Amino acid sequence: MSERIVVVGAALWHEGRLLAARRSAPAELAGRWELPGGKVEPGEAPDAAVVRELREELGVDAEAGERVPGEWPLRPPYVLQVWTARLRPGSLAPRPLEDHDALRWLAPARIWDVDWLDHDVPAVRDTLTHLGLAARQS
Template structure:
């Protein structure tokens, strides 16, 4: 049965978790779709690229940090209609990286606890991932 979707858009994102249990989110810059919304860092998976390699590449480009693929732990995914395409967003958690994140392709960065994320305006695909993070951190100081 056809759903009218012309293609699948595979996107990867990460919840970088610092020593205090906070998660890094970035604000989409002006001029981009969904400008001003807060999201998990990441991006599109290119053809012939595995998700983990795409995520390490995106983090180097977007934040200027190095994350080893072994440090990426898959925790959740979101599936969302996006016009004629369909978005599949894979979320990973990472607690280890080299470098200090900087907003190279974003308006701003902020560290927030998963319980505080509901107060942020986020893209529709990111919203269910917040609940997955909150469950993951249930019982911790996050």
């Protein structure tokens, strides 16, 4: 069986809004938006990776919720899985620490106001569907 590396994306919700993070690197992704996250380390549970990545990338104390059904192909051998997440009470506000230069909280009606990375578009769309939020893509 070929190698398969899971990348987790966090659909971080707070006060009815989804957090989007703008990439600052690598150059080919810079300026586009994504769900924050990263690779699952060997032996690490995906939901634990969500918590760790949010702490490392955004400096927040969060907890993973449920996995959004499905997975989305990235550059082989990577696949994207999305987990819902929420800030723990008392967490600091998110700030871009690694790989990002801006953050935006998006209400469901504004989700498509940012230029999502191509591979995040179906993941975001399916996350909204999973959560029962109808946000039309323009």
